[in-house]
Amino acid sequence: MASERVVGGLTCAEVLAHLGDFLDGELAPEVLTQVRAHVAGCGACERFGGAYAAAVTALRATEREAALDAEQIASIVASAASAASAAKAG
Amino acid sequence: MQGLEQASDHDLIALVARGDHAGFAAFAALVRRHGPSIRRLARALTDDVAADDVLQEAMVDAFRGAAGFRGEGSVRGWLFALARNRAVRHRASARRAEIPDTPLLQLGVEAGYGERPERAAERLEQRDALSVGLARLPPEEREILLLRDVEGLSGEEAAEVLGLALPAMKSRLHRARLRLMAALRETGGSDGE
Ligand SMILES: [Zn+2]
Numbered sequence: 171m172a173s174e175r176v177v178g179g180l181t182c183a184e185v186l187a188h189l190g191d192f193l194d195g196e197l198a199p200e201v202l203t204q205v206r207a208h209v210a211g212c213g214a215c216e217r218f219g220g221a222y223a224a225a226v227t228a229l230r231a232t233e234r235e236a237a238l239d240a241e242q243i244a245s246i247v248a249s250a251a252s253a254a255s256a257a258k259a260g
Numbered sequence: 261m262q263g264l265e266q267a268s269d270h271d272l273i274a275l276v277a278r279g280d281h282a283g284f285a286a287f288a289a290l291v292r293r294h295g296p297s298i299r300r301l302a303r304a305l306t307d308d309v310a311a312d313d314v315l316q317e318a319m320v321d322a323f324r325g326a327a328g329f330r331g332e333g334s335v336r337g338w339l340f341a342l343a344r345n346r347a348v349r350h351r352a353s354a355r356r357a358e359i360p361d362t363p364l365l366q367l368g369v370e371a372g373y374g375e376r377p378e379r380a381a382e383r384l385e386q387r388d389a390l391s392v393g394l395a396r397l398p399p400e401e402r403e404i405l406l407l408r409d410v411e412g413l414s415g416e417e418a419a420e421v422l423g424l425a426l427p428a429m430k431s432r433l434h435r436a437r438l439r440l441m442a443a444l445r446e447t448g449g450s451d452g453e
Contacts, residue, residue, distance in 0.1 A: 182377045186368045189435035194415070216373045221377035225441050229409035233368035235296030245293065246316050247288050254279060257324070 178207025179213075185215045189222055264289040269335035276326040291319050294336060298343045304394070304402045305347035314350060318343035337417045340407060344421065351398035351399075359398050359439075364435070379442040393443040401436035408433050410416055 175182055185208050191197045192205050209216045264272065264286055272293075275286035279340060295315060302314035321342045362370075372380055383389045394402050408418045408429075419429035 173297075182366055186373070187364060188438065190430055196415070196430075212440075218368070218373050218377045219326075220440060221372060221379075221381045222437060223446065224381035224384060225437060226409055228390055229405055229410070229440075230391065232410045235300045238292065238295040239301070241292050242312070243288055246291050246319050247284060248294070249316055250287055250320050251284065253324060255318050 175212070177211040178209075179204045180208045182215055183210070184249075185209065185220075189219060192219070193223055193226055251258060265293075268333055269293075273329050273331075273335055275324050276323060277329070279327075287319075287323055287326075290322070290335070290339075292338050295319070296328050297336070298339055298408075301403065301406055302343050302347055305344065305399050306325060306345075306350045310347075310350045314343055316345040316347045324447055327331075333420055334417055336411075337413065337421045339410075340413075340421045344403075359432075359435075360399050362435075363383070365441070367435055367438040371438040372385070380441040383444040383447060388393055389444060392447050393440050395446070396443040397436065399441055401432070401439055404429070404433050404436050404439060409437075 180254070182189075188197060188201060188205050197205060201235055209219055267275075267286070267289070269290070271362075272290050276283045276290065298318060299311050299315045301353070302311040306314055318339065322339055325342070329335070338379065368377075371377065383393070394405065397405075401407040404418065404422065407413045407414070407421060415426055415429060419426045422429060422432075424432065
C-alpha cells in the first residue's frame with residue numbers, strides 16, 4: 171500500500187482508517203473534504219473504497235429472515251408460561 | 261386482542277410485564293416480531309442446532325425481565341443482548357478464539373488494496389457468496405456486521421449491545437468489513453484473473 175503518499179492532505183493509510191466513518195456518514199466536515207479530495211486524486215483508494223462500499227451495501231441488502239413458524243412461537247410462549255408458573259409456585 | 265402487531269415494542273413490554281392473559285399475547289407478538297432477527301444472531305454466534313435453544317432461552321429471559329426493563333434503550337437491542345448472553349453459555353465449552361490484532365494496513369492489503377479490490381465486489385454477484393464469506397469470520401466479527409449492517413442498529417445501539425465504547429465498536433466494525441472483503445476474495449473458484 172502506498173501508505174506514505176499524500177493526496178488531498180491525507181495519506182492512503184489515513185484514508186483507509188477513515189473509510190468506515192466515511193461510508194457511515196460520520197466524518198467531520200473538514201476530514202470529509204480531505205477524504206473526498208484524496209479519493210478524487212488517488213485511483214487505488216477510489217477503487218478500494220468502491221469495493222468496500224459494495225460489501226457494506228450487500229450486507230445492508232441482506233434479505234429479512236423467514237418468519238418463525240407458529241409451532242415455534244407457541245413453544246416459546248409455553249416455556250415462558252411454565253417459567254412464570256414455576257416462579258409463582260416457588 | 262386487536263392491534264398488538266401495530267403496538268410499539270415498549271408498549272408490548274409494558275403489557276408483558278403485567279403477566280396476565282394480555283401479557284402472553286403481547287409476548288407472542290414480540291416473539292413474532294423479533295424472533296427471526298434474534299435467531300439469526302444466535303446462529304451467527306453458535307450453530308443451527310443451538311440457535312433455536314438460544315432464541316427460546318433469550319425470549320424467556322425477556323419475559324421474566326420485562327418488569328425490570330427500564331425503557332432507556334431499544335427493546336430490540338435489549339433482546340439482542342439477552343441472546344448474546346445465552347449464546348456465550350452455549351459456546352462456553354467451545355473455546356472462543358481471540359480476534360487477531362492484525363494491523364489495519366495489513367487488513368487493507370488482505371482485503372485487496374492496490375490489487376483488484378473489485379474481486380470482492382464481483383464475488384458478491386454469486387449466490388451465497390455473502391453467507392459463505394461471513395461463515396469464515398470469527399463470531400465476534402460476524403456478530404458486529406450482523407447487528408450494524410444487516411440489522412441496521414445505530415452505532416450507539418450496537419455499541420451498547422456489545423458492551424463497547426462507540427470508538428471501539430467502530431474500529432471492530434471497520435476491521436470486520438475488511439476481513440469480510442478478504443474472505444470474499446478467497447472464496448469461490450480461481451477465476452479471479
Ligand atoms: Zn490513496
